[in-house]
Amino acid sequence: METNDRLNPASPDTPKGRGKDSSERRCILTGEPAPRTGLIRLALGPEGQVAADWSERLPGRGAWITADRTLFDTVAAKGRLRGALARAFKGNGFSLPDDLGDRIAAGLQQRLLARLGLEKRSGTLILGGDRVREALAKGKVFAVLHAADARPDGSDRIDGMARAVGESLGEDIPHRRVPIARDALSAALGRENVVHMALVDEGAATRVLADLDRLAGFCGDKPADDVKSAEDWAAGATEVALPLRERH
Structure with missing residues (x-):
């Protein structure tokens, strides 16, 4: 028999508005809190290079940025990106790729x-x-x-x-x-x-x-x-x- 999710009650294992995706983090570029679904987590790799953490599970401090390329490029062009990351990572011991946006x-x-x-x-x-x-x-x-x-x-x-x-x-x-x-x-x-x-x-x-x-x-x-x-x-x-x- 065919089923239609609209006719079935939601699974108790996946209640709406619950779980990781409903939590908020603060964007280091704007200072504003936002749902994690609209943010990208940056973290440090083994060699101290800044990279996107798609699993959102890499150890150490993370830095969350809004998924907005114009905002990212503007902050980077004005030289404020490194400072924002240094504050988030509590130090300057990291390398920042020139093509991080790409x-x-x-x-x-x-x-x-x-x-x-x-x-x-x-x-x-x-x-x-x-x-x-x-x-x-x-x-x-x-x-x-x-x-x-x-x-x-x-x-x-x-x-x-x-x-x-x-x-x-x-x-x-x-x-x-x-x-x-x-x-x-x-x-x-x-x-x-x-x-x-x-x-x-x-x-x-x-x-x-x-x-x-x-x-x-x-x-x-x-x-x-x-x-x-x-x-x-x-x-x-x-x-x-x-x-x-x-x-x-």
């Missing part, structure tokens, strides 16, 4: 691709316009995603259907463009011509949209100029490991 952007892209791969293997991400429309018609979709280079006519049709279905359910079904082109999505997901996608599980939609918001916040909505090839992505996929608690 490394963070690449890591965010890899993390989203890895996340989509996990959800696909778990059966919570479906691919293809026909399957997305079919799932929408059954009220089973919690978020719709399109490749950055998706044709407007195809994505607009699906988005219109998502809005209509959402209205009938009395809720919003997010529909977003991913700032990654179809070639990179296809390479990461092992499927040719990945353009339209849908998340058919509420928890999966929350996880993916959180990673998408970070990527869009730091890199903008346009696809990066240096989107990885299939070989490059496969070689670097292990560089951004997802927390063990999120593996399926």
